[in-house]
Amino acid sequence: MPELPEVEALAAFLRERATGHAVAGTDVLAISALKTYDPPITALNGLIVTDTVRRGKFLDIDVDGLHLIIHLARAGWLRWHEELPARLGRAGGRNPLAVRVHLDDGSGFDLTEMGTKKGLAVYLVRNPADVPGVAALGPDPLDEAFTPEALGAIVAGKRTQIKGLLRDQKVIAGIGNAYSDEVLHVARMSPFKVAATLDESDVATLHSAIVTTLREAVGRAEGLHAQDLKGEKKTGLRVHGRAGEKCPVCGDVVREVSFADSALQYCPTCQTGGKPLADRRMSRLLK
Template structure:
């Protein structure tokens, strides 16, 4: 699942390479991706790209004439950059392209989806906020204005598992399954504890871990080619995806726990007082 550090690196790549370029041909190969039927992506042909922004896990490309393409990456979506003459993606077993945006220099932005069902969405709107999922986003821990008060409001006194809240885009924008595991491990908090029972010290640790993990990952991903970002993310994980391996902090065995519709990797010694979930 794309999360804010990798999406931010993607946006910065597009800002450097695509802004100032004009879109020539637009080819949508999977029409289920089109969410604005009155203004399909084909209406962008001939228009210059004037800006690139991230909204949570969404990419927004601004065009002239107050038009914005919002790419909702969903669970398995991503974007590829193809130079003129490139015949194949830069990585093996690359996901299929569902839409193509050919630029005036012959480069192509490919919008891809690796899932067995289409989670990707393409919206052509006047402003990114017109996309409901963007309008509902909570505060973004990557932003300089994100404060402890924003975090406290997101957690509130809710009787809901903290891992679920961290991934809830309406509460905190940009965090998914992987970074929520990393945040909770850093903060030494169980993934299944409810926000309502966290004391002040645990909340402070969680706030610091959330900001530090997200912002640190954004810094670490800058400059990495976009086709290598997924591998870089996987390599950087301390507990997520590491079940059966040794905790780098205490030496205990990292465990896997499934609940609701998600999974968590955690360290019993660091996070649950030695209890195995």
């Protein structure tokens, strides 16, 4: 799933290539991906792309005051074309193409989604706050207002395990399953640690880990073509998705805890005092 660093890089990529161009047309092959109908998607035709920004894990493309907002979910992606293919292919079946946006110079992008579990969401709104997920976002961890004191206020009194808290978009915007694993590894903190038990020193350590981890990932992704961002994310991760491999810090074996629809990875030596965590496959921790 694309998280804050990848969406930040996609926003920068589109700002560089799409800004100043008019939308020449749109094709919607997966009607289920389109979550709004007023204004209609055809209202974009002839309007100029003026900016692209990130809001949590949402892409917000400003098109003359209308906002094309995209959430790529677990298996969605944006594919840029300097020259769009002539053929769309058939809707449905194994065709991953959901939406295509044509620009006036023949370039444009496809929104695709692999697999059978569909989560890609595309909204066209007059105000970004009209998208429920955007309106509910918590503070952005790369914003100057996200200080150790702000994080302390967030965790205070929360009887939630810290892994789940970091992933809650209403609490902190932009961090998902992968970067929460990375943050907690950098902070040397158990994913099962209860947020309310963090003292001032723990909060400072966690804050530093959040900001450092995300800024480093954004830096690695800066300037990359959209097609290269997935690969960069995978190679840049230290523990997430690396169960059975050696921890790059201490050399211990990276372990995994599986749940009904996801999994977390961690290093016992770095994060849990050398003690493996119970594999609670049916836990509701991450829901």
